[in-house]
Amino acid sequence: MLTRELNSGFLIGAAIGSGSNALAVERGGADFLLAINAGRLRNMGVPSIASMLPVLDANALTEDFAREELLALCRKPVLIGVNVWGREFEPAAQAVAIAEAGFAGAVNFPSCMHYSRPMQQILSRAGRGIEQEVALLKAVQDAGMMSMFYCSSRTQARLAADAGLDLVCLNIGWNVGGAVGHRSRSTIEEVAMEAREIGRLIKRINPNTRFLLEGGPIAAPEDLSRVLSLAPLDGYVGGSTIDRLPLESSVASMIDGFRQASMRPTRLDRESHDLVNWSKQYGFVGQSESHVAMLRRLRALSTARDPILIVAEPGQDSLPAVRALGAIKARSRSLNMIQIDVAEQGLPARARNVLFGHRDSSATRPPVLADPAVEIVVIHAPERLTQALQRRLARALKDGIFRMAGSRRSLKIEPRIVLLCNFYVGEETSGEDLLGAGLDPELSSYMAGWTLHLPPLRDRVSDLALLIEGKKAKNEPLIQNQLEFSTAALQKLQAHDWPGNEAELYTILGRLAGRPSSLPVQPDELVPLLQSATTVGQQQNGRSEKDLIIDALWRNGFSRSKAAGALGISRKTLYNKIKKFGLSG
Template sequence: MLTTELNAGFLIGAAIGSGSNARAVEHGGADFLLAINAGRLRNMGVPSIASMLPVLDANSLTEGFAREELLALCRKPVLLGVNVWGRTFNPEAQAAAIGEAGFAGAVNFPSCMHYSRPMQQILSRAGRGIEQEVELLKAVQDAGMMSMFYCSSRTQARLAADAGLDLVCLNIGWNVGGAMGHRSRSTIEEVAIEAREIGRLIKRISPKTRFLLEGGPIAAPEDLSRVLSLAPLDGYVGGSTIDRLPLEASVASMIDGFRRASMRPTRLDDESLGLVNWAKQFGFVGQSEVQLMMLRRLRALSSANDPVLIVAEPGQNSLPAVRALGAIKARSRSLNMVQIDVAEQDLPARARNVLFGRRDSSSARPPILTDPTVELVVIRAPERLTQALQRRLARALRDGVFRMAGSRRMLKIEPRIVLQCDVQVQEDTVVEDLLGAGLEPELVSHMAGWTLRLPPLRERISDLAVLIETEAEGGHLEFSSGALQRLQAHDWPENEAELHTVLGRLAGRSSRLPVQADELEPLLRSAPNNDRRQKTRSERDLIVDILWRNGFNRTKAAEALGISRKTLYNKIMKYGLSG
């Protein structure tokens, strides 16, 4: 027997279908390779289950690629997949041919075990059943080679153990996961219980036989680890988990990486690079075109001392912009800033007293607008101030001075004033949207030339990757290609705050595999007030945006828009978007 060539510890077998994959698994430390027709078919883009269909002769298909690609490239033992369904059945002659070809042994694949019990009985009566598979592998083993027997039941395992075969692998069905995966009918715990019972049976009959496991819900190393905590095993054989799933994930991820690389500028010009570096000191992340446009305007506004109105949607991080606007006033590395959130004030009068002072002259605290020790005053939600107070604020900002109630003396505004409205506005309808949000026309008019709109996350999706890298720094979060596409297609109604929440919920995942798209579905929220936002955008712009987010897949775009594919096609033609 050649089992002495295998290590005495835990065995890893790999059922693969190409020379390139063979080299990879050998480099990764696999103990032996299986050359089976399912592996070859997987590499041809066909589901593994096609190995049981009469599409190609299994023996000739397997031996052909195994000779040319595996034996010629690999030093590890290669077991040839064989079946007993030929016109004649001569175990000794077949075993001799396997040895002469240079294989280390054989494995029963394709096997009767994948068929239903009635079909297995018919094949056994015809002399082409499980019993003949065991007989063939026993002949291979008697010829001084290695044998591995696939089984799916206690009865089949007992046959192999009675024959004293080298390796017995419990196959628990086709692998789940990936583009061509199957649905699991068993949980990890159920698999472990079955493996424990069959393993004990085999060891009682043939202690030297090594017991392995393959298939079903075991799709990742973590799954195998859970089984091992419940059932002793001598090894694991990977088919789709080694040959198909990693290939699908890695190639898709690489393609998506190239696509994402093309979406972001590979090299910024000197002006843009300087702008990005300037913005980093305040906490900005990203270099999308809309982000750069906003930063250019912000840098210009930051060099002045005039009041500025920041417009940001709920969930956007406005603090970097506030820091930039206060930089010119800062007398030290730490900015002396006071924030007044009108939405949190108990009464409008309280905000008025804080800003403009009280009639009671006994108050030791001066109005915040006149405090020379304060460098920046941020007034959040000014639209919630009373109309009269908004008009008073507009006039004070216009004149730079104001008169406190009960006094004739004019007081000078000392700090720089930043107003912040957390409302949803569009670039071409900022004035109308601010008026609709409750800002007084006089205040909107005065701030018209000094308004800074922060682009929401949905408008700078090309910054998403670097935002994730920054947010998840140290968390080692990786996303599959499908997951990244799902994140890019999301509308992000709560902007960076929602991204922060999603990444936080993914932190501490038990799996080390990349995050999959289906994991994101319960974490991503639908956009609130979506109808209102869509009305503020032209239908053409909305369609272009949704098409871009969904990779110009018309079916997905139609679903996102809530219309039929035919209706979407008509609108594409209407707006001349077919090119």
């Protein structure tokens, strides 16, 4: 019999519905193919359960596609699905027809085993039940072909084993998962327990019968591995798990790829392309319009020696800009940079002595502002210096010289000075905002023409895909090749307000690392992460609630449902706030 041609190890059967999928599973190493009407219907876009409905002649549908697409293309044994519900029941004649058509054997499908027990009993009394399915397969086997019997209970399995059928496959229900899949009713452990008991029964009756499993919660190879750890099996038959689920995920993934390609920034002109390439050496990532505009100004400022004020929001990475500003002096060497964080200084006097020096310490350590070995000095949070010290700094920067405390000698400012303010500030009202944040009017006025605003992430969301790839590349193997985003998830990220900027993005990537699923990240996984970040960000950037609502509405195409989701509030709450702030128009 043809069953002897199958390997003696673990068998893999594939119930497929098209020639293209047949070639794929054959290349993948399947041992045999099943041509059943459920497979053909799956390829027509309807659920497998439609195979049990009187919508098409099951035998005719199966035989047509099996002849044209499977037998004509495949070398592996093909078992054709047969049923006993026709007007005539002639097992011997049907077996001859199966052999003449060139099939290697048969399988009982569609089968009575999918019906309820009362329905099965009615069909049995009418001479079209499980017993007749076993008799038909026995006739096929007696004609020298291979037979596989689908069963769903111990009683059915016993009938097949008593008849000495080649293969018995326990079908544990329609496959779960995918776009049209069923919900699981049984756990993997429950399935394994049932398979172990039925498998033992079959082997006691007929040790030569090979026992296989199909359906239910087994949706991936790891699910089968869990079953095998609890129950011995001779093989596995995949229907939707081989014929539908991989197609859905691979096609969806490919469409995702094309969609994400369309979401990337448009082609840059030559000048913008040069700017982006120039910026990469300093650690910049991105090519959005606002980002390129910032790079254009940064490159112009980098050629000068004048002091620079960088304004960035909390969570933004300002180090690439600092590197670019110090590149002229550093050339190919590493940049000799000193960073002074006023927010961490214990006393304003300490910051004063570090910057301007003191007569008592000048012999051993020159003031930072006059140290020729230092190429760039970054003063973080200059607004926290005393007003008097800020005015002194403004005059020193303006004159290019300063007088050390306790001394009449004037010293030249040697390094390039970069002031770095971290708080939310609007481009149009930057002067007022800087004053409100504590920057002295004299210092703010002097730096007005030499201020560089780093665009926040919410203004360059088209760079998200590039930023994610950049973060992944820097953190291999933590998240590289393990974290992909679906198109819907990327759209969710682009609609987010990003109050924490790049730092928030990095935090989210870190929380997603090591997630159990290898499939692309879906929007529902991001909701709790983005909502918590929004709450923190509102406290950080100080924007009004009205501004946040307007921004969320704009970013979500004025869809109130999506805006409410992005803000982490209910639609009813959003409606009330829209009414409160007079935004209903």
